[in-house]
Amino acid sequence: MKILRDVYIAGVGETKFCRHDKEYDVLGREAALMALRSSNIDRPDMVQSAYVGNATNGLVSAQTVLKGLGMCGHMPVIGVESACSAGGMAVYSAIKDVATGLCDLSLGVGAENHSLHMQRGTAFAASASDIETMHGAVMTGKYALRAKRYMYETGATKEDLALITVKNRRHGTHNPYAWFKGEISVEEVVSSRLIADPLTLQQCCGIADGAGAVVVASKEMIQTLGIEKPIKVAGAVVQSGPYHNRPRDITGDDITESCAKQLYEESGIEPEDVDIVELHDAFTIAELLYYECLGLCGKGEGLAYLRDGKATHGGECVVSPRGGMLSYGHPIGASGAAQIAENVRQMRGQCDGYQVDPLPRVSMTHVTGGGLSGTEHAACTMHMLVSDW
Amino acid sequence: MPAKDKKKPKPAKEPDITFFHPDLLEIPADGTAPYLKGYKCKSCGMLDFPKQNICQKCWGEDFEVVSLSRRGTLYSVTDIFIGQAGMETPYIFGYVDLPEDIRIFCQLEGEIGSFTCDQDVELTVGTIRMNREGLPIKSYKFKAVDVEAGI
DSSP states (O other), X not given: OOOOSOEEEEEEEEOOOBOOSSOHHHHHHHHHHHHHHHTTOOSTTSOOEEEEEOSSSOTXXXXXXXXXXXXXXXXXXXXXXXXXXXXXXXXXXHHHHHHTTSOSEEEEEXXXXXXXXXXXXXXXXXXXXXXXHHTTOOHHHHHHHHHHHHHHHHOOOHHHXXXXXXXXXXXXXXXXXXXXXXXXXXXXXXXXXXXXXXXXXXXXXXXOEEEEEEEEEEHHHHHHHTOSSOEEEEEEEEEEOOOOOSOOOTTSOHHHHHHHHHHHHHHTOOGGGOOEEEOOOSBHHHHHHHHHHTTSSOTTOHHHHHHTTTTSTTSSSEESTTOHHHHHOOOTTTHHHHHHHHHHHHHTTOOXXXXXSSOOSEEEEEXXXXXXXXXXXXXXXXXXXXXXX | OOHHHHSOOOOOOOOOOSBSOTTTEEOOTTSOOOEEEXXXXXXXXXXXXXXXXXXXXXXXXXXXXXXXXXXXEEXXXXXXXXOSTXXXXXXXXXXXXXXXXXXEEEEEESOTTOOOTTOEXXXXXXXXXXXXXSOXXXXXXXXXXOTTTTO
16 A cells, blocks of 8 residues: 555554464454553543454454444444455554554454364365355365475475474464474474375464454654554555466465565565565465565575575574464464564564564565465455564 | 134245256256356457356456367366365365366366376366255366277
């Protein structure tokens, strides 16, 4: 989006990601309250607009989350849904309100309980009436198709893909909000249960529940709130997936590539300037492809980028420093907001035990959304943040 | 009047589908080979599948139905062990690229682990899932080209 005036992130919040018995709205309120309090906001009527991303928990989910905080009645509260992009899009919408001058203080939340009402032993499909869903499509399988083709074209092995899980779980080891974390061997990853060939269980994000929240403010409001470490929004982009039923290269990702291009252009930041990235590593193959799609390396260089340690601490760009979706699990509508929350915490040096060193000054997030027939993804949302103190 | 007579008769339930879908797949009554239906826009000539109500390129609304090639190339394939709710596993799906520059997402009929990228496949008809009454829903599928048949 064209950002018309300076926009900042004042504070962020998130819940631990795991299987929760709490409903999505309870999780959403926990994250929102943490974000609001950390922004020095101490009463419910200060925020002027709010957006809540959710994918599967039903109607009026935004108002359901915020009414319990006394935040309904005085401002517009709008639900945002685009499958896995919903949480990122909610933050994008809050940024848009502040960037255009509609208000000075807005809230973006992503909240989801994905496991509580789901039949165990089944896989997620993004759109029930879609022609591909009718023919049995599930997201695990759609990514498996990308993996199969990537391996066929490049000679990459299952063991190569497993390195992504090993890296991200290691990154998340000391992150209290992450779920699956710590040491895991390549052997354990490849020998785990086969879900959609060649993807094994440990190469797939867990079906998890959680929430993230981000408070967005104008420059004046940042000063009024007394925020010491404001994070500036350098760019925010939402795109919809181009639709066609022609052959396309699925070892790339058209929507991620065009979304990243727009983000780099609008923010004036180059890929080599980015210190940390949280991307849509819902499956191992995705992170590998996105190194290339995001321009962190050239086309066909993703595997070398990974093997040479360029995507981890001490490398060129720490990818998934929080542990990514492979550690957090992926509560569909929550992830996009939680990614932003974690990047803000990293830039503020608040990640004890998993802090990127030196302190990152530029961070990027990326979430796609929905596997709709004729598109690689129905949506893509990206944000570029820079520290401003 | 007895209370039961006041009850409105329940409308007969429409049975769930067993064929997916007449706009997509033709199985000729004369026993000739089934084919997928492409839709060629009469205004701009763009050929598409599946059926569009309006041409994505020019918003034309008149289409000529053309039969698409029965053979294509398997671009990528996966064996599914954890599937959609209500679907029996394992099953196989993939993308088939037709010579008309059209990509079809479909289930594949054959043995688990038997398919590879870039192999030739051909159209067949089979069960893709069960409907809510437990009856099979038929649709297009692809299978390995039968070499022995000398096609």
